[in-house]
Amino acid sequence: MATGYLWHELFGWHDTGTNTGLFPANPAAGLQPLQHFENAETKTRMNSLVGASGLLEHLVQLSPRPATDDELLRVHARQHVERIREESELPKGGDAGDGFSPFGHGGFEIARLAAGGAIVAAEAVMSGEVANAYALIRPPGHHATPDTGMGFCVFSNLAIAARHLQATDQASRIAVVDWDVHHGNGTQATFWEDPDVLTISVHQDNVFPPNSGAMDEQGAGAGSGTAINVPLPAGSGVGAYLEVFKRVVVPALDAFEPEIILVASGFDASAADPLARQMMTAGGYRQLTDSLLDAANRLCGGRIMMTHEGGYSPVYVPFCGLAVLEALSGHRTGIEDPFDPIFSGFAGQDLQPHQAEVIEAAAELAARLATG
Ligand code: ZN
Numbered sequence: 001m002a003t004g005y006l007w008h009e010l011f012g013w014h015d016t017g018t019n020t021g022l023f024p025a026n027p028a029a030g031l032q033p034l035q036h037f038e039n040a041e042t043k044t045r046m047n048s049l050v051g052a053s054g055l056l057e058h059l060v061q062l063s064p065r066p067a068t069d070d071e072l073l074r075v076h077a078r079q080h081v082e083r084i085r086e087e088s089e090l091p092k093g094g095d096a097g098d099g100f101s102p103f104g105h106g107g108f109e110i111a112r113l114a115a116g117g118a119i120v121a122a123e124a125v126m127s128g129e130v131a132n133a134y135a136l137i138r139p140p141g142h143h144a145t146p147d148t149g150m151g152f153c154v155f156s157n158l159a160i161a162a163r164h165l166q167a168t169d170q171a172s173r174i175a176v177v178d179w180d181v182h183h184g185n186g187t188q189a190t191f192w193e194d195p196d197v198l199t200i201s202v203h204q205d206n207v208f209p210p211n212s213g214a215m216d217e218q219g220a221g222a223g224s225g226t227a228i229n230v231p232l233p234a235g236s237g238v239g240a241y242l243e244v245f246k247r248v249v250v251p252a253l254d255a256f257e258p259e260i261i262l263v264a265s266g267f268d269a270s271a272a273d274p275l276a277r278q279m280m281t282a283g284g285y286r287q288l289t290d291s292l293l294d295a296a297n298r299l300c301g302g303r304i305m306m307t308h309e310g311g312y313s314p315v316y317v318p319f320c321g322l323a324v325l326e327a328l329s330g331h332r333t334g335i336e337d338p339f340d341p342i343f344s345g346f347a348g349q350d351l352q353p354h355q356a357e358v359i360e361a362a363a364e365l366a367a368r369l370a371t372g
Helices: 009-013 041-053 067-074 079-089 107-127 157-167 185-190 238-256 282-299 317-331 352-371
Strands: 003-008 059-063 132-135 176-179 196-205 227-230 260-264 304-308
Touching: 003 107, 003 317, 009 041, 009 107, 041 067, 041 157, 041 304, 041 317, 059 107, 059 157, 067 079, 067 157, 079 107, 079 238, 107 132, 107 157, 107 185, 107 260, 107 304, 132 317, 157 176, 157 185, 157 260, 157 304, 176 238, 176 304, 185 196, 196 260, 227 352, 260 282
Parallel strands: 003 059, 003 132, 132 304, 176 196, 176 260, 196 227, 260 304
Antiparallel strands: none
């Protein structure tokens, strides 16, 4: 069975405007106009490589539809949805909520197409239309909380897909693995008290949001213990990530026994990313994907659906994405990561003692899940 792949040209038209990385251009402050960090290139170039490499011919192309109001409202407060809709009508659009997350005129329609894309991809996996799926959607979603957008995210795409599967009885027990380098705070907030959704976020310690994603954030009420955070030290590389998956992620999945694994796939832990300080490689992401496929085959019929999140190197994100899609589909294109000889040679790519300490502590959270 094949791998589903979802993209729409409009995802490249989500307009974050002229910007100086994070800030509106401001000559008086020395901020020369350029692009926002979250610009179209990091995603359109991944889609281009998927096409140019020939991999697209081995994937099942899925088409997004806009998420309905009811589907958005399963996760978000009505006031948030209405504010985005209203600002989207303004000639120059608005901001998702924190002042760093601009969207252009008509941005509401693109954001709900991204959320609907996550739903379509998740349904295609659950129905057996495809074995697994990758939704290359934009704007990203994992920082958007029920009440507000933030961190370049408008609606919480993955969470909306998960709630949709639950509400339509397509799945009840769902695991979320978030390997974006930033904390998956919005997804975690959505399922904070839900014992049926396990959220695991592997991120760089205290990057974004500030003071979010510490290991003592573990869920509450009936959901107590079903949020796991692995805040890796800056400078973590492939060795640390493989150890996290071996010691924390896979044991937690084994203990939880989900019906589907949803992955918040950001490539901003890469060695080339401007918004974090980790050292992951395309080959590293390939190995993480293989480890999730092993777990999914054992636990839930191989069902994995990934939503695209961050990743801000326009030259490297495409190779990371291609590696993940090659792993998911089992098809190698013959395109090799040209950066690998450099990035894999960085000192500290293997597991370091101070990283192992953090992973050891997080492994106890996975073990606690197993013993209930
Ligand atoms: Zn990120």
